[in-house]
Amino acid sequence: MGRSPCCEKAHTNKGAWTKEEDQRLINYIRSHGEGCWRSLPKAAGLLRCGKSCRLRWINYLRPDLKRGNFTDEEDDIIIKLHSLLGNKWSLIAGRLPGRTDNExxxxxxxxxxxxxxxxxxxxxxxxxxxxxxxxxxxxTNIAATTCLDFRHSVTPPSTNDPDTKNILCTPTTDNSSSIDNTKCSSSTTEESQPPAPLPPPPPAAAAEGSTGLALDLELSIGLPSQSKYTRSGSFNFSWAESKSFNDFLRPAAAAIVAEAPPTAVKLVARAMCLCRQMGLQKGQLCSNCQSYNGVYRYC
DNA sequence: AACAGTGCCAACCGCTATTCC
DNA sequence: CGGAATAGCGGTTGGCACTGT
Structure with missing residues (x-):
């Protein structure tokens, strides 16, 4: 016998939401914030499953949703991130403020x-x-595809996951931030060109038990404005503001993102949140620390 | 005008991960 | 520590809108 259903299905509405239901949900969350989704429907006077309320809020009613057509820039970001992360829609959404994973x-x-x-x-x-x-x-195959500008790609991922096989660029000699498509190509792990020497593993990576794989996650895309909402809450740091993160943690996080199973990605994202340790103030906190309704908490 | 085909997207479902007790 | 409860994720589906015939 499986688990009991998350709600009393016989007494819940299904299908499209009415304006009244939307308003009830909005009003409730405005005054109480996101809390226990299971108890929310009853408290808000909705005949809906908590799960359904959560989805409706996250995917449709949230005030910071962008809506409208995707821009070419967003297209590129999605393609690049998908080539790296695969169908990790929530992670991709974390890099696109105002967009939901479902969208x-x-x-x-x-x-x-x-x-x-x-x-x-x-x-x-x-x-x-x-x-x-x-x-x-x-x-040997070198596909002409989206250049991910991995300027410090070093060790080919040993995984068989096809999504990780195309992320190598020929290492460049400088650290300029411009994308140089002529130096980049996708390749598989069978690529004959030997990888560049490994830089010393960042201390944070070592501390986190990283494999030592140092992959610079420089996607050469616009830094995200800090979205206060993510469906996952994971891996949505205020990247630009954290020198420590850029110097030490991001390469380690990227390596683990590339190699580890999805669960590990979450764990690392959580483990690596150093907002508190770094003494960051309210405006600098990552989304793991900052809840959307104005109540700040450290993760 | 009527119907069929297609595209899009909101919502649901089933599963896993995480938290709580 | 283990099981139950809850949250979150990704795949899938249902239904509406649009287009073509």
Missing amino acids: IKNYWNTHIKRKLISRGIDPHTHRSVNAAATAAAGT
Whole structure:
């Protein structure tokens, strides 16, 4: 026998939300904040499952949602992040303020997939269809695909996950922040070019039990404005404001994101939140520390 | 005008992860 | 420490809107 249902299904509405239901939910959350979703429907006078309320709020009613069409820049960000993270929609959403994971997932499935296919790129592997065919034939393959600008890519991920196989760039000699597509190519772990030497592992990475893989997660995309809302709350740091994070923690986080199972990503994101230790003030806290309704807490 | 086909997206479902007791 | 409760995630689906015939 499975788990009991999250709510009394016989007495809950399903399907599209009415304006009245929306208003009730908004009013309740405005005055009480997001709390226990299970008890919220009853407290708010809604005949809905708590889960349904949560989804409605997060995906539709939240005041900071952007709505409207995705920009080309957002498209690029999604493609780049998807090539790195795969279908981790909540992580991708964390880098796109005002967008929800559900929205991005839908957009991916309805627009971007098609866009990539039309360009001859496999949306799953982010490798050109031709290159994939070549790889299947057992030859070296370097697909022309989105450059992720991994300036310090060093050790090829040992995973078999296809999503991690295309993230290497030829290491460049400088640390300029500009993207140089001529120096970048996607490749598989079978790529014959040897990786650059490993830099010393950052102390934080060592402290966190990292494998020592030092992968610089420089996506060369705009830094996110700090969104106070994320569905996951994970991996949505105020990157630009944290020198320590940029210097030490981000490479480690990137390495683990690239290699570890999804659970580990969450754990690392949580473990690496050093807002409190760094003495950051209210405006500088990451989303793990700051709740949307104005109540600040340290994670 | 009527119908069929297609695209889009909000919402649901089932599962896993995390927290609580 | 273990089980129950809750939260969160990603895949899937239902239904509406739009377009073509």
